[in-house]
Amino acid sequence: MIKLADGEFDPKKALEQYPEGSIEYDILSRMIKSDHLYNYSSQDELDFEITMRKNIVDSSIAVYRGRLAFRTFRESKCNEDYWVRRPDGGFVLKRDVKPADAINDIFRNPRKYGTECATVMVMIFYKSVLDIYGDKLFNNAFSEITLMNWQELDDLMGVATQRKVPDYFEGDCRYFRNPDVNPLTPEWQGENAIFLGGRKYFGHGIGIATPLMIIESLNSNRIEDAEASAYLMDTATRPDFRSLYLYQKHSA
Amino acid sequence: MPASSLGLLDNIRYSNGIQGLINYYRELLRCDLQKALDLINDPGLRFCTLYVLKSEVSGSETRGKLEPSYSTALELAGKLSGEVSPRFEKEVRAAGGNTAALLEWMFRTGLEEIEPDSEYELIMERIACLLVKSCNNRSILPELAELIFFRHRRGALIHELAWAFFEARCVESLPLIAYRLDSPDIRDVRLAIKLLGFIPADSMTYDKAMSWISGNRPFLYYTGESLHLDGRPQHYRVSLAAKYMCLPVSPDTGEPAVPLRDTGQELLVSFSKLSDSLQQKLADFSWYLYRQDNYEWNRWIRLSFKEQAERLNQMTGWLS
Numbered sequence: 001m002i003k004l005a006d007g008e009f010d011p012k013k014a015l016e017q018y019p020e021g022s023i024e025y026d027i028l029s030r031m032i033k034s035d036h037l038y039n040y041s042s043q044d045e046l047d048f049e050i051t052m053r054k055n056i057v058d059s060s061i062a063v064y065r066g067r068l069a070f071r072t073f074r075e076s077k078c079n080e081d082y083w084v085r086r087p088d089g090g091f092v093l094k095r096d097v098k099p100a101d102a103i104n105d106i107f108r109n110p111r112k113y114g115t116e117c118a119t120v121m122v123m124i125f126y127k128s129v130l131d132i133y134g135d136k137l138f139n140n141a142f143s144e145i146t147l148m149n150w151q152e153l154d155d156l157m158g159v160a161t162q163r164k165v166p167d168y169f170e171g172d173c174r175y176f177r178n179p180d181v182n183p184l185t186p187e188w189q190g191e192n193a194i195f196l197g198g199r200k201y202f203g204h205g206i207g208i209a210t211p212l213m214i215i216e217s218l219n220s221n222r223i224e225d226a227e228a229s230a231y232l233m234d235t236a237t238r239p240d241f242r243s244l245y246l247y248q249k250h251s252a
Numbered sequence: 253m254p255a256s257s258l259g260l261l262d263n264i265r266y267s268n269g270i271q272g273l274i275n276y277y278r279e280l281l282r283c284d285l286q287k288a289l290d291l292i293n294d295p296g297l298r299f300c301t302l303y304v305l306k307s308e309v310s311g312s313e314t315r316g317k318l319e320p321s322y323s324t325a326l327e328l329a330g331k332l333s334g335e336v337s338p339r340f341e342k343e344v345r346a347a348g349g350n351t352a353a354l355l356e357w358m359f360r361t362g363l364e365e366i367e368p369d370s371e372y373e374l375i376m377e378r379i380a381c382l383l384v385k386s387c388n389n390r391s392i393l394p395e396l397a398e399l400i401f402f403r404h405r406r407g408a409l410i411h412e413l414a415w416a417f418f419e420a421r422c423v424e425s426l427p428l429i430a431y432r433l434d435s436p437d438i439r440d441v442r443l444a445i446k447l448l449g450f451i452p453a454d455s456m457t458y459d460k461a462m463s464w465i466s467g468n469r470p471f472l473y474y475t476g477e478s479l480h481l482d483g484r485p486q487h488y489r490v491s492l493a494a495k496y497m498c499l500p501v502s503p504d505t506g507e508p509a510v511p512l513r514d515t516g517q518e519l520l521v522s523f524s525k526l527s528d529s530l531q532q533k534l535a536d537f538s539w540y541l542y543r544q545d546n547y548e549w550n551r552w553i554r555l556s557f558k559e560q561a562e563r564l565n566q567m568t569g570w571l572s
Contacts, residue, residue, distance in 0.1 A: 161482040182341050183382055
């Protein structure tokens with residue numbers, strides 16, 4: 001169910017904006033059919049979230065096609081024209097570099113980058129905001145960026161992990177946990193993966209795959225005689241769509 | 253296993269630095285081989301010093317004359333320093349006591365990380381992961397906590413060490429993190445707050461954290477969350493149903509340590525359908541009453557949820 005604070009929500013009219021079978025249509029129709037009440041200040045805010053979720057899916061596919069390398073933090077690499085690599089393997093935006101240019105560079109020159117899965121999720125989130133904000137607003141909003149999995153994220157991005165959410169939607173980052181991972185390869189302790197729709201997920205290092213394929217990949221990196229299989233946790237990591245929308249609205 | 257007193261070579265490393273130690277030892281090998289062997293085989297030698305001199309002691313003049321456990325330690329370090337076969341984990345498990353004891357010695361005496369050296373950091377990290385996950389060694393958790401905060405202060409990677417620490421599923425180890433809330437170094441405080449993100453507190457202090465841990469200790473269970481999943485992972489969660497029933501849980505599963513009878517199971521199912529806030533209040537009050545007045549608790553727990561909430565409200569104003 002969807003409720004708009006500034007007026008009546010018309011499900012039919014809202015759905016008519018998008019072609020049937022599109023990601024946007026799928027997200028909206030599941031929100032409408034859900035038992036959970038989704039509150040938005042306006043149709044604009046709802047449209048913002050749906051567009052950004054679509055951007056997250058598109059950016060995930062772009063990372064996959066660009067063949068950005070999987071590397072552990074210890075071996076991470078970045079284009080040092082735009083980023084400074086820290087001793088812990090994270091990347092910090094260089095001074096005198098425009099944030100939008102630095103984020104776009106990851107997608108234009110993916111071969112110059114290599115990192116582990118959570119940092120790629122954050123890159124995808126930033127790119128998705130950039131595609132909705134445009135360069136100028138993005139540069140104003142994110143003058144300092146650190147890419148180091150879920151650490152030191154910008155407050156405006158508001159990325160948070162929600163537990164026991166009523167519904168999952170395209171653009172959610174889900175987590176597959178591998179409890180019996182081989183302790184010599186802890187980078188396989190779990191996989192962050194963007195839900196792309198249908199039964200498809202994008203997990204950096206694994207690719208576009210079904211949940212079963214991701215679980216099999218993780219299971220192949222367990223200890224010998226492992227008893228517990230990898231599994232999909234009931235979490236969803238999401239940017240704060242509302243804050244991002246309000247920032248854009250008040251900057252207009 | 254070697255004794256714990258400090259070796260002369262360790263003292264030289266402290267005084268003259270790593271390069272000073274290497275220069276000294278090379279000279280000693282050249283002019284007094286026996287003394288060089290005596291010093292490197294000192295039972296008090298620390299692993300970090302042995303590791304610094306690994307190239308020097310691998311020469312033909314010392315081969316076969318190194319104390320066997322030191323020789324094995326360097327072999328293990330070599331295996332753990334680069335691409336490592338996944339089967340090595342099983343070999344460690346299968347090898348049992350001697351290998352586990354040697355790894356523990358390497359970890360305990362290797363803590364002073366010699367340089368921001370990726371290879372050595374990786375070795376220590378893998379030893380910690382093996383000790384906790386494969387050898388079930390919880391005795392190293394104080395040193396592991398020390399290493400996590402030490403590395404964090406110098407901006408190094410801590411994710412896998414923190415993961416190993418919590419994978420020990422040891423609720424008793426949480427004060428090792430909590431006491432850093434009182435650290436004069438703000439970096440320690442920030443990290444402690446992050447690692448204890450599962451404790452609900454507006455402004456976290458050591459006293460608040462310890463009070464919460466002790467008040468929920470029997471009902472805490474490990475969730476498997478880590479810094480790979482979230483910036484503030486909820487490493488532990490309180491089983492509210494178990495707290496409500498005053499039944500300790502397994503820290504591994506969150507299930508009551510003692511199996512419930514059918515009536516208990518039914519009660520737990522009904523309890524889980526209550527709102528989160530009501531579950532929290534009933535659980536907190538139940539555990540409080542249980543400790544204060546067991547007779548009264550036995551009467552209270554038999555009431556309906558509605559009556560329990562009313563009673564709770566009358567007695568304490570907890571629902572106001």
